[in-house]
Each structure stands twice: as C-alpha cells, then as structure tokens.
Amino acid sequence: MIQIKDLNFAYPRQQALFNSLSVNLEAGSITGLLGKNGAGKTSLLKLLTGLLHPVSGELSVMDHQPRKRDVSMLNDVFMVPEEFYFPSITIRDYLKAYTPFYPRFDFELFDRILIEFELESNRNLQRLSHGQKKKFLIAFALSSKCRFLVLDEPTNGLDIPSKALFRKILAGSLDEDQLVIISTHQVKDVENLIDKIIILDNGEVIFHQTILEISLKVAFVSGTSADASGAIYSEPVPGGYRMMIPNGHEESEVDIELLFNAITNGHKI
C-alpha cells in the first residue's frame, strides 16, 4: 500500500531530517510510529499525505505520488493532526459540507461513534473542548472509510475513559483493506491496539516488526536482580527490574516502552 524508497527530506535551511529512508507498509494493520521528539514522525506523516514534498526519493501511497495530491488519493486518505481548526458550524452542517468529498463515508458508523463519544450533532464545533473536537475528528476519520488513516497523537487531550473508548471504537470499525498509522508518545494508550511497530531515529527506520514477531523473539519480565538471566536490556523499576529477555517458552505481553528504550539504546532483536 505504501512504498518509501531512499527518501531524503530536509526543511529549508535546516539539516537533513531523513537520509535515504526506506520502508514498505501493507493494508490490514494498525501500525504504531514511534520516535523521540524531533525524530520526524509528523514530517513523515506529512510526506505520506502530500503536505510536504520530498527532496528526493520514491514515495508511493496507493499507487499515487503524494505530492501530486490527486483527488483519487486524497479521498482515500484522512489525517487527524495534532492541531486543527474548525469553522463555527454545527457537526451536522460540517457533515453536509465535507462528506460529499468522501464517496465511501459511512453515516451510520458516524452516528454510532458520536453516541459512544457522547457528542450531539447540533453542537457548534468551535464551542467544543479540544478533546471533544478530537473525538469528532476521529469519528469523521473512521467513518470516512478512507483506506489510509493517519492519526497523529490521537489520544492527546482525550480524558481517561475516552482513551479506552478510542481503542474500542478503532478496533471495531476497521476493514481489512485499511491501514492505520498512529504516531504517539503515549504507548500505554495504544498497547494491544497496534500490531506493528516502527521506530524512527536519526532520520532512519531503525526498527520495523510486528508485535507477533517481537513476542516470539523476546519476553518482557519483572525480576529482583538484573545481572543474571542474560537480559538483553533492563531498567530499574520500584521493587526490582523490568527486563527484556530472549523468549523461553511462553509469550509475554509486549512492553512497548521497554522495547523502545532498548532499541533506541542500540540493542537489536
């Protein structure tokens, strides 16, 4: 669905952000895009959606060059950015104004999500709180049925119950031909939701594996001492250590935070 080959990108008068970055992504996945601050997560998402233009390299999103912003690509891509602006109109009017551009928009699904998020369609968008606006935008994105969904920090600003709700709604409204990329620092919010992890560091993709692959290779355990056991990576926590060890026999829950720290500290699995 998405092919990136030897992508080079730099903002004007700045050091290169991506040096010959390559990665391929297929439909039917909720992929977590992780990286430290300034690693270029948002920039990569904008390159994929045609909002930024690459310096060089090949970029293909559903057989389109994003920078051309072809309608047949745009009506199949929806981005939930971190910061957004809505006109001063009701949710109902917003649907009237914007849904004609998305031929596969699912109104029933939208109504269901709106109810779950406790939003009323006669509310004026500008009078919603930031979190409510975000919920509306997530509802719109999922209902658009676009094959490529880009969520940049989707759980930022959501209250505690809404984060769980977000996971449930996302897990329950996707089709197999869709690809979702979630860029986030809040790994707890998307645990069990994502099935693939991409880690961006120093302008490159330094890690790209499915949760299944990870859980077959390594286990995440707690223990009282870190020196034994041949741990690949360990971190002190209250009462002992969290460790990433070679997988023995049983799969453990993937500790994304520990994995991220291990990988960005140069460990390989």
Place this chain on the structure above:
Amino acid sequence: MQTNNTFSFQRLLMLFKQKLIINKRRYPLGLSAFSGGLFILFVISQSTKDFSNWSNTDYLSSFISVFISLGIAYSTTSFPAFRSKEKSLFYLMLPATNGEKFVFEILSRIVAFIVLMPLLFWIIANLEGALVHSFYPKLTNYQFSYREGLLAIVKDGNFEFWPTNLTIQGILFGFIALFTGASYFSKAPLLKTLLTFTIVIMGYLLFVYLLTKGINLDGLRPVGKDQIFFSDVQSVYRTLSIGMLIINMAFLAIAWFSLKEKEA
C-alpha cells in the same frame, strides 16, 4: 470507481455548496453591512450637497472608489485557509484538484465581486434615491444608471477600445496582485504585497536612474514625432494594455504555482 483527477464541475459545485454552508450566517451579515454602509454613505454625500445638485456622476464616482477599494480588500481575503497552518492542512487535504480549488477561488473572490457588487450598488443607489426623493423632492437626479454616468464623463460617449481595455486591465491588476499575494504570503498578505510592490518599483526606478546616469543619457531626448517605439497615443495604450494583460496572466500563474506547491 473512476475518479477524475483533472477537473470536475461537480466537485467545483461541491466547493461552492461547502462555502455556502460554512458561511450561511456570515454572508447575509456581510451583505447587510455592505448595503447599510452604502446607504449611509449616499445619504451623507447627498446631505453635504444639501440634497440638490446630485447627479449620476456623483453616484458613479462613489461607485468607482468603493468598487476599487472594496475589491482590493476582498481580494486579499482569497485563500483564507493559508492564514494558518491548521487551516492549510485541511484545505490542502480536501479531495478536490488544485485546478478546482484555484478556479473556485478566482470565481468566489474576483468574478463574484465584479458581477455582484455593481448589481448590488445599482439596486441600493436606486432604492436610496427613491426613498430620499420622497422626503426631499429637491433631490431630482436620483435615478442611477451606469450608462448615463459614464456618458457624462467620457468625451462624446466614444469608448475607445484600447484605453478602455487598459483601464479594465489596470483595475484587474489591483485585484489579481492581491489575490496572488494572498496565495503566497500566509500572514498580512495586503501589507506584504504592497510592500513587495513598493520595493520592486523603487528598485526599478533606482535601476533606471543609475542606468541613465551610468551611460549618460542626459543629453539625449526623443526627437519629435518619429519616436522609436510609439507612433501615436493609441499604440501607447495598446502596448500598455497588452503589457498589463501579460502581467495579470503572469500573476495568476504565480498564484497557481504557489497553491500547487503549498506545504503545510
């Protein structure tokens, strides 16, 4: 499903519909403000003339000043999405082609103004005239007609093609330049466009000044009627209006490319 990636009139219509839904409160408000303001302007201007000695030409001169100043102000509001990064993002990702978005912007900012504003002006001028006349019967020339007004200021009612063309191109230039400025600059497009023009014109004048000084053309003057480029006044108008047309087209091209290459 085949999607047209070049230009679709249906999507152009969708853009208009979208604009109307989003501005369904703002448009009536703007139109009433404009009508009310114009009405008051007429009453005040007529009162300074003691509600007599009012003529079509007076209407026309207020038309020209309102048309140009308001047109320029309205042109700078083109591409409103480009005023902020968040709006730009949604605008650029809206599934319509650059061509459709560009045509929509020209139609809604320049063409719509040129067509609707004179019509509205005419209606309000006549309404106001009739109303004031019923209070002050001494206001006699209260019926406004563009034709009458123009005939009064153009010698012999003889509209020559090239001067007329030049005037139209000149006014259009004002609109188009600010339209382009709005597509290019994100913050304060009016100020920045005017500043850019000032710099360009000053630079050009300085260049010409230095050139004439440099190659010492001081002593040289064109000799009588046998000028090199222009044989008569008509050809001056012609050359200038063709030049203006080219400049206008060039500015629209710049606007097009700044939309096409816009990033958010």
Place this chain on the structure above:
Amino acid sequence: MEFKNTKGIFLQIADSISEKVMEGKYPPGEKIPSVRDLAAEMGVNPNTVMRTYSELQARGIIDNKRGVGYYASTDAVEIILKWKRKEFFETELPLIVKQTRILGITLDEIKPYFESTNNSI
C-alpha cells in the same frame, strides 16, 4: 531468580474465552462474538483476536462455519478442562510447590483448606 511474567494478550484472550465457555456464557454449539465484535469490546487489535481464534480452533475449542461465524465446539468443555489441567500441573503447581518449600509449609498445613466447604479463603 524469580520472574514475573504477564501473559501475552493473545493468550489472555484465549483464557477469557475458555473461561466463558466453562462458565456457560458461551455454551457448546452456540455462536461466540465475531473477531471484529470481540476486538471492539476489548479494544484489541483484530489481528490479535484473529490469532487467538485460530489457536482455539486448532485446539478444537471453537469451530468456524464459513460465512456464518465462530461457534463453541460441542466438546469444548472437555478440551479446555484437559488443557487447563495440563497447564496447572506443568506451570502453576511447580511454582506453588516451590513457594511452599521456601516457606516451609507442609502438606498437612494445606489440607484443611481443601477440605473446607467454605470457598471464601
């Protein structure tokens, strides 16, 4: 050296479905939630739920009727019981035995807990 290990989510889901079959919430022969519905209910990636279902199907606990959905198999209860007993003796019991040795607990001390009819221990 002690390890504490949280089971992978795919196994947690398998456990929870098995539990529901044992409790009679998903009676043998009855339909169980679709992959999508269960994913939505738990906020878990549908691919993970799919993997759980494949595993349970391979164990014979659930059946897939094409185009209709998943059903708890008729002998689901026996299979789960066999599986869980095996798991108890292989993984859980050794840990308990080890712990009793460390704490010096004898079999006699534990016995009353098994004989008591009161389940509230």
